[in-house]
Amino acid sequence: MFKHVSKKAMSLALASILVAGVAAGCGNKEEKKDGAASSSPSASTAPSTSPSTAPSKSPEITGTVTASGSTALQPLVQQAATEFMNKNPKVTVQVTGGGSGTGVKNVADGVSSIGNSDVEADAQYKDKLVEHIVAIAPFALIVNKDVKVENLTKQQAADIYSGKITNWKEVGGEDKKIQLIHRQDSSGSRKLVASIIMNGAAFSKEGVTQDSSKTVAEAVGTTSGSIGYVDTPYLTEATKALKIDDVAYSKEAIKDGKYPLYGVERMYTKGQPDAVTKAFLDYILSKEFQEGQVEKLKFLPANLLKK
Known part of the structure; x- marks a missing residue:
């Protein structure tokens, strides 16, 4: 009796499983038909395969x-x-x-x-x-190292370059003739000195004219008693930069408005x-x-x- 019942129960259980499987299969087909669910659970979470945009490269300069x-x-x-x-x-x-x-x-x-x-x-x-x-x-008035003057007022510098002062003893130096080194008329350095130092006075025609800042520095460095003007990248050991109205050129002095020649x-x-x-x-x-x-x-x- 026990064995007979067990076979019958087993048959009923297998039948129930088959019915449930068929129902589930029908349910999936209906979902696919209605578009309410995907047949592949991983489809909704799969990473995008569209290519990423590469950063644009700057065009080569030619x-x-x-x-x-x-x-x-x-x-x-x-x-x-x-x-x-x-x-x-x-x-x-x-x-x-x-x-x-x-x-x-x-x-x-x-x-x-x-x-x-x-x-x-x-x-x-x-x-x-x-x-x-x-x-x-920054620009500087430069002199040969043998000139025993450390400072000029703007007026003294103007008088030297206009030819009113011709000897260093007139501005506190030794008894030595002043040798003028100029730039040509097209020079921005000359125009700068004319504007800031000369105050409308004309340059003396005496002296030697050079065609570059480099040659001015070289001429002043090799000519006794000479004076010239250059921007400070051209200063050499053979020349000396003068103070103007007791102020030496510096970044701070220019920024503060104390040094005029730049x-x-x-x-x-x-x-x-x-x-x-x-x-x-x-x-x-x-x-x-x-x-x-x-x-x-x-x-x-x-x-x-x-x-």
């Missing part, structure tokens, strides 16, 4: 930039050119001097991509050119620059160059005088 003009600014522009070409092997940057006036005329005439200048461009060029201020350049260094373009010229100017004004190189080259940052 081309040629020509910069001419100020010999005072030339060391800074040349250093920037060297670094920029190292970073951009398909770019050529050519830097030449000639004086600020020459640089401004060259860029206005389309001869150069950039005109370098220690002074603001003349009115005749202003409508054509865009100004880019790239640095502040240039706001400009790089002019004819209208907005093309892509390669803009990239070069952007590099000069970059934090990397302004903080890393400008003061090492004895210039001061472009934003020094901004309030």
Whole structure:
């Protein structure tokens, strides 16, 4: 009796399982038909296979930039050119001097991509050119080491360069003739001294004229009793920078308005620059160059005088 009952119970259990399986199968088919559920449980959680967007690569800079003009600014522009070409092997940057006036005329005439200048461009060029201020350049009145004078007032300096004072003994030095070293008329350095020191007085025609800041420094260093003017990157051991009204040049003295002789260094373009010229100017004004190189080259940052 026990065995018979057990077989019957087992048969009933198997039948129930088969019925349940059929019902479940029908339920899945209905779900598929209605679109209420997926036949693959993993389909809703599978990761997307759409491709990711790769970051765009900056276009390679190519081309040629020509910069001419100020010999005072030339060391800074040349250093920037060297670094920029190292970073951009398909770019050529050519830097030449000639004086600020020459640089401004060259860029206005389309001869150069950039005109370098220690002074603001003349009115005749202003409508054509865009100004880019790239640095502040301290300038100094320099004398040969044998000159026993450490300081000049602005008036004394003006009187020396106008020819009113011709001997160092007239300003507290030894009895020695003053030898004037000038720059040519197109020089921004000359225009800077004319504006800040000469106060309208004309330069004496006596003396020797040099065509660059470098040759002025060399001439003063080798000529007894001489005086000249250069921006401070050109100071040498053979020359001495004078104080002006008892103030020596320094970053702080210029920022505080105590030292008068400095240039706001400009790089002019004819209208907005093309892509390669803009990239070069952007590099000069970059934090990397302004903080890393400008003061090492004895210039001061472009934003020094901004309030």
